[in-house]
Amino acid sequence: MADSYDAVVIGAGPNGLAAAITLAQAGRSVVVLEANETIGGGARSAETTEPGFVHDLASAIHPLGMGSPFFSGLPLHEHGLEWIVPVASVAHPLNNGEAAIAWHDLHQTAVELGEDAAAYRKTFDRLIENWDDVTDFTMTRLTRFPRHPMLMLRLGLAGAAPATRFAKSRFATEAARALFAGHVAHSLLPLSYPFTSTFGLVLGASAHTVGWGFPKGGAQSLTNALAAYLESIGGEIRTGTRVQNLSDLPDHRAAIFSTTPAQVGEIARERLPQHSRLWMRRFKYGPAAFKIDFALSEPIPWANPNVAHAATVHVGGTLKEIATSEKQMSSGVPPTKPFVLLAQHSLFDDTRAPQGKHTAWAYCHVPNASRFDMTQRIQHQIERFAPGFRDTIIAKRTWSPAELEASNANLIGGNVGGGSNRGSRVFLRPGIKIIPYRTGNPTIFIGSASTSPGAGVHGMSGHHAAREALATALR
Numbered sequence: 001m002a003d004s005y006d007a008v009v010i011g012a013g014p015n016g017l018a019a020a021i022t023l024a025q026a027g028r029s030v031v032v033l034e035a036n037e038t039i040g041g042g043a044r045s046a047e048t049t050e051p052g053f054v055h056d057l058a059s060a061i062h063p064l065g066m067g068s069p070f071f072s073g074l075p076l077h078e079h080g081l082e083w084i085v086p087v088a089s090v091a092h093p094l095n096n097g098e099a100a101i102a103w104h105d106l107h108q109t110a111v112e113l114g115e116d117a118a119a120y121r122k123t124f125d126r127l128i129e130n131w132d133d134v135t136d137f138t139m140t141r142l143t144r145f146p147r148h149p150m151l152m153l154r155l156g157l158a159g160a161a162p163a164t165r166f167a168k169s170r171f172a173t174e175a176a177r178a179l180f181a182g183h184v185a186h187s188l189l190p191l192s193y194p195f196t197s198t199f200g201l202v203l204g205a206s207a208h209t210v211g212w213g214f215p216k217g218g219a220q221s222l223t224n225a226l227a228a229y230l231e232s233i234g235g236e237i238r239t240g241t242r243v244q245n246l247s248d249l250p251d252h253r254a255a256i257f258s259t260t261p262a263q264v265g266e267i268a269r270e271r272l273p274q275h276s277r278l279w280m281r282r283f284k285y286g287p288a289a290f291k292i293d294f295a296l297s298e299p300i301p302w303a304n305p306n307v308a309h310a311a312t313v314h315v316g317g318t319l320k321e322i323a324t325s326e327k328q329m330s331s332g333v334p335p336t337k338p339f340v341l342l343a344q345h346s347l348f349d350d351t352r353a354p355q356g357k358h359t360a361w362a363y364c365h366v367p368n369a370s371r372f373d374m375t376q377r378i379q380h381q382i383e384r385f386a387p388g389f390r391d392t393i394i395a396k397r398t399w400s401p402a403e404l405e406a407s408n409a410n411l412i413g414g415n416v417g418g419g420s421n422r423g424s425r426v427f428l429r430p431g432i433k434i435i436p437y438r439t440g441n442p443t444i445f446i447g448s449a450s451t452s453p454g455a456g457v458h459g460m461s462g463h464h465a466a467r468e469a470l471a472t473a474l475r
């Protein structure tokens with residue numbers, strides 16, 4: 001490592017790597033310091049159960065990565081990245097062997113929803129038609145004036161409704177309501193909260209535009225491609241380097257933290273104004289994940305065979321059941337019948353398991369830092385829609401919120417979303433600020449899932465933070 005750089009990036013997750021690439025592309029010298037021995041943060045994969053079974057440690061499905069305006073402009077395929085996009089984006093099994101499927105094809109999805117075909121089309125048609133503008137707006141820092149204000153106003157007005165109300169008033173069938181509710185539950189908010197419909201609208205539309213795909217070989221392949229490209233343009237990465245104090249950093253003109261505000265407040269405390277330290281300390285974290293990696297002897301035996309056409313399965317039953325699960329979680333109670341997010345990559349990617357064998361990635365939302373073991377409840381929910389599932393389990397590895405935090409210091413209390421989504425933080429992250437990436441010290445920036453546009457593997461927060469540094473400290 002050299003003694004001096006234009007910029008130091010703390011953390012080699014998707015946002016840290018995106019920040020470093022943005023800086024290196026602009027001709028600045030940059031080094032990324034990563035606490036773990038492996039790079040990727042929330043985009044890592046490893047054999048956590050049995051040899052030959054490759055599991056994603058956090059993120060598993062990447063519509064945001066595939067649709068990221070920043071990642072899309074990088075030559076990642078030249079560095080080994082290959083997206084796999086199943087014909088169905090999301091499957092949502094229901095009772096009695098029924099299932100709602102969000103096929104990549106809008107028409108097929110609508111037709112299968114029968115009575116709700118026209119309502120489904122009406123809900124998503126315009127968003128799909130204007131998908132580039134929707135992406136442009138949602139992937140920016142959201143404090144910028146939108147390029148198409150009328151479209152965004154319409155999205156804002158429709159999305160302002162609580163999801164339960166929207167789903168009941170828009171759709172007549174249990175299938176369409178449940179499908180919508182499954183998308184909304186990614187918000188980590190109770191479905192009765194204002195603006196939760198926005199998640200159902202945007203994620204629902206993404207199912208029919210970019211599709212819900214993932215990198216061949218696991219989330220690690222995306223990370224490895226980002227790192228290889230960064231190194232090809234002169235950036236450096238150093239692993240096994242936990243930054244605890246600014247004095248741990250080599251000489252630099254700008255430091256970009258792809259960590260949470262609490263970590264920035266701790267590490268940079270001597271160089272931050274008091275008001276910054278205060279908001280960083282008070283920054284609120286949100287719900288956690290309880291996760292299980294499964295090694296399976298065969299594919300999951302779904303009662304409805306169409307469920308095998310999607311890599312992503314929303315396992316939670318009806319709108320009412322999903323709303324109850326997320327409400328319990330939000331009131332500090334481990335859900336009795338949890339909404340389970342499940343990915344079955346090995347049906348589409350034969351690099352993920354030994355021949356004939358399979359993997360499953362499953363997690364549910366629990367209160368922050370919960371110690372409750374959700375293993376039986378998660379397995380019970382899967383078994384409900386796939387009788388015989390338990391008999392297919394060869395091995396499993398569970399991850400409590402505390403274990404998730406031990407594997408990645410950004411996951412405070414096991415927090416999935418880089419901070420709470422409540423109140424204005426659903427859109428304005430880390431808080432109500434014109435430039436979300438500034439910290440109060442003109443040489444220190446923050447660009448992580450805690451800043452706009454928020455959680456997910458898209459790299460946009462890191463990219464925006466780096467651009468802010470280039471426009472100011474590194475001008």
Ligand SMILES: Cc1cc2nc3c(=O)[nH]c(=O)nc-3n(C[C@H](O)[C@H](O)[C@H](O)COP(=O)(O)OP(=O)(O)OC[C@H]3O[C@@H](n4cnc5c(N)ncnc54)[C@H](O)[C@@H]3O)c2cc1C
Nearest residue numbers: 011013014015035041042058059060061243448449456457
């Ligand atoms: C269980 C789970 C499932 C998820 N599923 C999905 C999904 O399917 N799709 C999706 O798009 N998103 C998903 N996410 C969210 C996604 O993983 C994150 O939003 C994303 O990884 C955030 O990127 P980041 O770069 O901001 O932070 P991270 O990816 O968390 O990376 C932060 C990095 O900083 C390092 N670090 C922290 N502190 C220090 C320090 N002091 N010194 C040096 N290094 C440090 C960490 O070790 C880590 O490598 C999931 C998250 C979880 C927890």
